[in-house]
Amino acid sequence: MGTEETIGLEKIVDKRVLPLLPLRGLTIFPYMVLHFDVAREKSVAALEEAMENDQIIFLVSQRDIAVDFPEQEDMYTVGTISRIKQVLKLPGDNIRVLVEGLQRASLDKMIQTDPYFMAEVIPKENIIDTDDLKTKALMRSVLDSFEEYVKLSNKITQETFVSVSAVEDAGQISDIIASNVLLKMEDKQSVLECFDVSERLEKVLTILKNDIEILEIEKTINQRIRQQMDKSQREYYLREQIKAIQKELGEKDSVAQEADELKARLDEIPVSDEAREKAGKEIERMAKISSGSPELGVIRTYVEWILDMPWGKYTEDDIDLGRVQKTLDSDHYGLDKVKERVIEHLAVCKLTQNMKGNILCFVGPPGVGKTSIASSIARALGRNFVRMSLGGVRDEAEIRGHRRTYIGAIPGRVISSLKHSDSMNPLFLLDEVDKMSNDFRGDPAAALLEVLDPEQNSTFRDHYMDIDIDLSQVMFITTANTTDTLPRPLLDRMEVIELSSYTEEEKLGIALNHLVPKQLKLHGEKPSNLIFEEEAMREIINLYTMESGVRTLERRIADVCRKVAREMAEKNRRRIRIKPSNLSKYLGVPKFRKDVSVERDEVGVVTGLAWTSAGGRTLLIEATPMRGDGKLELTGQLGDVMKESARAGLSFIRSKAEDLGIDPDFYKNTDLHIHIPEGAIPKDGPSAGITMATAIISALSNRPVKRSVAMTGEITLRGRVLPIGGLKEKSIAAHRAGIKKIIIPAENQRDLEDVPENVRKNIKFIIAHDLDDVLENALV
Numbered sequence: 001m002g003t004e005e006t007i008g009l010e011k012i013v014d015k016r017v018l019p020l021l022p023l024r025g026l027t028i029f030p031y032m033v034l035h036f037d038v039a040r041e042k043s044v045a046a047l048e049e050a051m052e053n054d055q056i057i058f059l060v061s062q063r064d065i066a067v068d069f070p071e072q073e074d075m076y077t078v079g080t081i082s083r084i085k086q087v088l089k090l091p092g093d094n095i096r097v098l099v100e101g102l103q104r105a106s107l108d109k110m111i112q113t114d115p116y117f118m119a120e121v122i123p124k125e126n127i128i129d130t131d132d133l134k135t136k137a138l139m140r141s142v143l144d145s146f147e148e149y150v151k152l153s154n155k156i157t158q159e160t161f162v163s164v165s166a167v168e169d170a171g172q173i174s175d176i177i178a179s180n181v182l183l184k185m186e187d188k189q190s191v192l193e194c195f196d197v198s199e200r201l202e203k204v205l206t207i208l209k210n211d212i213e214i215l216e217i218e219k220t221i222n223q224r225i226r227q228q229m230d231k232s233q234r235e236y237y238l239r240e241q242i243k244a245i246q247k248e249l250g251e252k253d254s255v256a257q258e259a260d261e262l263k264a265r266l267d268e269i270p271v272s273d274e275a276r277e278k279a280g281k282e283i284e285r286m287a288k289i290s291s292g293s294p295e296l297g298v299i300r301t302y303v304e305w306i307l308d309m310p311w312g313k314y315t316e317d318d319i320d321l322g323r324v325q326k327t328l329d330s331d332h333y334g335l336d337k338v339k340e341r342v343i344e345h346l347a348v349c350k351l352t353q354n355m356k357g358n359i360l361c362f363v364g365p366p367g368v369g370k371t372s373i374a375s376s377i378a379r380a381l382g383r384n385f386v387r388m389s390l391g392g393v394r395d396e397a398e399i400r401g402h403r404r405t406y407i408g409a410i411p412g413r414v415i416s417s418l419k420h421s422d423s424m425n426p427l428f429l430l431d432e433v434d435k436m437s438n439d440f441r442g443d444p445a446a447a448l449l450e451v452l453d454p455e456q457n458s459t460f461r462d463h464y465m466d467i468d469i470d471l472s473q474v475m476f477i478t479t480a481n482t483t484d485t486l487p488r489p490l491l492d493r494m495e496v497i498e499l500s501s502y503t504e505e506e507k508l509g510i511a512l513n514h515l516v517p518k519q520l521k522l523h524g525e526k527p528s529n530l531i532f533e534e535e536a537m538r539e540i541i542n543l544y545t546m547e548s549g550v551r552t553l554e555r556r557i558a559d560v561c562r563k564v565a566r567e568m569a570e571k572n573r574r575r576i577r578i579k580p581s582n583l584s585k586y587l588g589v590p591k592f593r594k595d596v597s598v599e600r601d602e603v604g605v606v607t608g609l610a611w612t613s614a615g616g617r618t619l620l621i622e623a624t625p626m627r628g629d630g631k632l633e634l635t636g637q638l639g640d641v642m643k644e645s646a647r648a649g650l651s652f653i654r655s656k657a658e659d660l661g662i663d664p665d666f667y668k669n670t671d672l673h674i675h676i677p678e679g680a681i682p683k684d685g686p687s688a689g690i691t692m693a694t695a696i697i698s699a700l701s702n703r704p705v706k707r708s709v710a711m712t713g714e715i716t717l718r719g720r721v722l723p724i725g726g727l728k729e730k731s732i733a734a735h736r737a738g739i740k741k742i743i744i745p746a747e748n749q750r751d752l753e754d755v756p757e758n759v760r761k762n763i764k765f766i767i768a769h770d771l772d773d774v775l776e777n778a779l780v
Helices: 041-052 132-152 158-165 170-181 185-192 197-226 231-249 254-268 273-288 295-308 321-331 336-352 370-381 413-421 444-451 488-492 504-522 534-543 551-571 583-587 640-655 689-701 727-736 746-754 757-762 771-778
Strands: 016-023 033-038 056-061 078-089 095-112 117-123 359-363 385-389 427-431 475-480 494-498 530-532 576-578 605-612 615-627 632-635 670-675 709-711 741-745 764-768
Touching (some): 016 078, 016 095, 033 041, 041 056, 078 117, 132 197, 170 185, 185 197, 254 273, 254 295, 321 370, 336 370, 336 494, 605 727, 615 727, 640 689, 689 709, 727 746, 764 771
Parallel strands (some): 016 056, 359 475, 359 494, 530 576, 632 670
Antiparallel strands (some): 016 117, 056 078, 095 117
16 A cells, blocks of 8 residues: 555655545545545445555545546546544445545546545645745734634634634644635635645635625625614614503503512611612612613612622531541641641631631642642531632732723622622632732732731722622631742731642552542442552652642543553453552553662762752762863753852862862863753752762762762852751652662751651761761762
8 A cells, every 4th residue: 555654744755555535525624624424335445445454545526526436537636645533334325434634645646446546646745935924924914814704704703713823834724714714615625736835825815805805795785784773763662662551551660660679688688787878879779760771780780789798697617626627637638737737727716716817828839739628627617618719810800899880890709709608707718829910900919908908808898899898707718839929918918838749658648548539439430349559559659740749640540540441341350450560551651760869889970859849859960070271061951040059169169179189270170061960851949059069079089979878958158058948858859769868958957857757767867067077978
């Protein structure tokens, strides 16, 4: 069937011999998925031949759809190499086939006509104009015209335009528009035969412009017809007739009746005096307004908002600290410090009988349970839970609402959420407060200041409602990934509780106790049917995920459950055990590598420790001296702070060269190159200062570095070792890599209590005050 390397667009050779199927009334373009019915014997035979081989077929349109038995002269010379995606037999002898266009090709010669067409075709690549500006201009014109066409035509949705505008390839854009817009097969074929992308865009643009002119003429004609009937006069006449009929029958006007109903509701609800006064005045205005007035709907909506608020509805807090602790423990594994702080906060509230106090702000990387722990607190207290996501909010009116003078005004999201919570004291979660931004419409973070201030929020005034709403009984909790982007006044109103990334042991506990049972239930499997061994779960955590939370871990567990479900259904197996030996069968090749340390004592190679949003990592830092004139080369995508740390360490080494056993003139006759592998990953921060300095001293003095030692710490020009952050995550990474000793700054000794106990037992922590302490323990 010809020679080819890979099925698809990437590697199609110059000439190919393929089964040919002539299409009647259809044209298929590259990137296009199309289904059609096949009934002719030759076409069915060509399909069968393609399916038996590589599912690739050549589709070309007939010039005349009335021809039942076409010859080569009845077909166009340009078609599309396509892949058969699905074949479905229909009642009778018909077959429905689903194909995907791959690449343009021209029909060179017909090799065989019976029992099916077999042709030699020449694949055609897109001819790209070297004038890139011309192509961009054409693309912009085509997209503008297509947008105008979509607005005028009812046949194409706005979603289609959005998806087309997201395409960056000029050739693909013209093909998609041609397949969606062009009605005549001759026009589609002319576009298909354009191998030059610029020429293709010009042709599509010309056809679009002609169609737009026709659509505009049609629109003008329709508008002229509509204007012949005066809608407002007709409605006025009918309404006057209704009023006259109601008057004769002695019935009350519908507007007055609706006003009476709203007044009765207002009398039954324990609203505030201010709200009762305002709603009463609006109801009186409503009763006097004509039923045809547009203001009627505005008044009705405002009054209904006041009446729908949960006035006087409060849930009773059940602060049983033991039950709260039990609920938090059952819903979340680990997070002991967070749970402890929440319990303390609730204990104070119980003693004072007042929920006013600090606003808790959970800060941590994605997927560590910030949102779900707030939901658990609400469930433990017996409060209604309402969540408001602030990601992407940039308009102050989203918080405070729009004034009623604007058309379509509504209350802000605070009042809307309070209404949906159906109580005046819910637990209110403000999610992703660090994702807010501001523009000319105001600063939503500033609008939150009043909401979150216990001294002010008892009289919160929404622009739309324009009455005082008491938020003082609402328990507010906020979440954020970082506090760096939060305004200081807003941060001052909240108590920040840090949630660090999960350790391997915590992830293991969460997976086995929470995620696996959850996924087994979702996939209809019993715990006795699918068993995850502990070591297999550790490999999933270390080799198939790289994250701070457990969201990706849950997806990997779901992947295993789906594949196991299929295997059970196909092979009728009743029990499957997931072990390290068969893990790749279900999840494929590992996506990540294990943290490793240096295999032997080497000169100029030091194991450093780094913090990432997904946890700690080990980092090999290499230094090599070369004959030169004192240049310092830094590679591995290092940030400015990291480069400055390297230069500070080099300056210290120069000042202490003789004491370190290094040639004092090395900076004159030696170039130094410091490299940190995995160069595609950006790295920054000062905590690798002592690591880079140790690597340089080792390289210049030709003294090996102990392979069992890792280190972290910032260095000063005087050689002092300054503290760093993320000691817990870094220690866990070192433990994973088999490191036996870690050199840490003296001021970080107090952070050792955060390090898991199993890590502290297996690693010796060496305290370093200056670089002399580091070198004494690091160099052989």
